[in-house]
Amino acid sequence: TQLLEQSPQFLSIQEGENLTVYCNSSSVFSSLQWYRQEPGEGPVLLVTVVTGGEVKKLKRLTFQFGDARKHSSLHITAAQPGDTGLYLCAGPPGSNYQLIWGAGTKLIIKP
Amino acid sequence: ETGVTQTPRHLVMGMTNKKSLKCEQHLGHNAMYWYKQSAKKPLELMFVYNFKEQTENNSVPSRFSPECPNSSHLFLHLHTLQPEDSALYLCASSQIRGRSTDTQYFGPGTRLTVL
Numbered sequence: 493t494q495l496l497e498q499s500p501q502f503l504s505i506q507e508g509e510n511l512t513v514y515c516n517s518s519s520v521f522s523s524l525q526w527y528r529q530e531p532g533e534g535p536v537l538l539v540t541v542v543t544g545g546e547v548k549k550l551k552r553l554t555f556q557f558g559d560a561r562k563h564s565s566l567h568i569t570a571a572q573p574g575d576t577g578l579y580l581c582a583g584p585p586g587s588n589y590q591l592i593w594g595a596g597t598k599l600i601i602k603p
Numbered sequence: 604e605t606g607v608t609q610t611p612r613h614l615v616m617g618m619t620n621k622k623s624l625k626c627e628q629h630l631g632h633n634a635m636y637w638y639k640q641s642a643k644k645p646l647e648l649m650f651v652y653n654f655k656e657q658t659e660n661n662s663v664p665s666r667f668s669p670e671c672p673n674s675s676h677l678f679l680h681l682h683t684l685q686p687e688d689s690a691l692y693l694c695a696s697s698q699i700r701g702r703s704t705d706t707q708y709f710g711p712g713t714r715l716t717v718l
Contacts, residue, residue, distance in 0.1 A: 525706075532711060533709075533712075534607070534695070534709025534710050534711050534712055535646075535709050536709070537706050537707070537708075582646075589700075591648070591707075595643055595644055595645045596643075596645075
């Protein structure tokens with residue numbers, strides 16, 4: 493079974509702290525997408541990483557795709573309450589085009 | 604109105620009721636999707652339509668019946684549901700089905716509770 497495992501499942505930290513969440517698989521993915529879902533809304537795409545070893549930055553968010561394309565991480569610097577939400581990773585394993593989804597990391601940033 | 608809209612936002616129904624969920628996209632996309640989202644579980648893809656044709660049905664029980672009259676509208680007809688069907692039902696659209704890097708745009712979802 494091709495799975496994307498996200499960790500931690502839940503994280504609650506104070507405003508201003510740094511954090512990293514992970515998206516791991518035993519399978520190779522041709523790309524990985526990161527979404528953020530705020531309460532009462534659908535997921536919104538943040539970034540797509542395609543190349544092994546790729547690093548993308550979106551303001552205070554840094555996304556990495558592992559060299560082997562099995563792992564990805566999201567690092568947030570100086571977290572703010574507006575970063576609160578459910579962070580989901582998804583990707584197509586191998587040459588497939590259908591997305592496999594992780595269960596998400598629920599992030600709460602306390603003011 | 605822009606993006607992907609879903610109605611109703613909340614729905615409570617009994618197991619013997621018949622109801623429908625509606626999704627509309629204003630993005631000019633050709634692919635539309637129904638997902639089920641349950642707490643602490645990955646999104647479950649239910650149905651996919653590409654150019655109004657159903658291309659995927661991921662072993663969804665027959666009590667869920669999709670309908671796609673055109674590329675902009677998608678319905679999910681519900682009948683004789685079970686309490687375990689309670690979840691957030693998300694609609695999404697993308698430019699075309701079959702490109703792994705295509706961005707999917709999601710609606711806000713319908714929170715369904717089956718009593």
